[in-house]
Amino acid sequence: MGTQDGPTNGGNKPTLSTLEEELDLFCAGRSANGPYWRHVLEYWAESKRRPHKVLFLRYEEMPRETTSNVRKLAEFMGCPFSGEEEADGVPDAIVGLCSFDHLRSLEVNRNGANAFNIKNDSFYRKGVAGDWANYLSPEMAAQLDLVIDDELRSSGFSFATGGR
Secondary structure (H helix, E strand, C coil): CEECCEEECCCCCECCCCHHHHHHHHHCCCCCCCCHHHHHHHHHHHHHHCCCCCCCCCHHHCCCCHHHHHHHHHHHCCCCCCHHHHHCCHHHHHHHHCCHHHHHHCHHHHHCECCCCCEHHHHCCCCCCCHHHHCCCHHHHHHHHHHHHHHHCCCCCCCCCCCC
16 A cells, blocks of 8 residues: 555555656655755745845756855855965865765765665765666656656746756
8 A cells, every 4th residue: 555655565664666656756746845846946046036045056067166166155155265275275175075985985874874774875876967867768757857847947947957
C-alpha cells in the first residue's frame, strides 16, 4: 500500500522508489517539498525584487566561476574580502575547502548516514553539471523538460545555461 507521497513498507518510513516513479511524482509536483519549480520561481522573482536580500545562483554556474561566486557571496553577506585576504588567497582557499572532492573525502560523508539511514556517500556522484544524462533516459529527460518548460514558460526564467 502506498501513500500520496509514495509507497510504504507497512511502517512509517517510505520504501525506496524507482527513479521512474520518483520522476513521475516530481513532474506531478508531488515531491517532498511540493512543486520544485514553484520554489525556484519564488526565489528567482524575489532575487529580482530584492537583490540585496536574496542571492540566486545556478548550480551550473558555480563550477565555471567558483572563486568569483565566492566573492559575490561574501559581498552579499556583508563580509567582502579585504585586499590582504585577497593577496593571501583566502577566496581560493575557501573554494578548496568547499570543493566537491574535499567534501566527498570527509569521513562523515564517506561513512555517515542520515536519519533515514541513507548513506551520506550516496549524495555524491560526480559533482559535475550534466551528469543527469547518465541516469535519465532520453524519454525521461524529455518528460522533465516538457513539464519544466511548461511551468516556466511565462516567467522569464530558464534553467538553460548553455549546457543542455
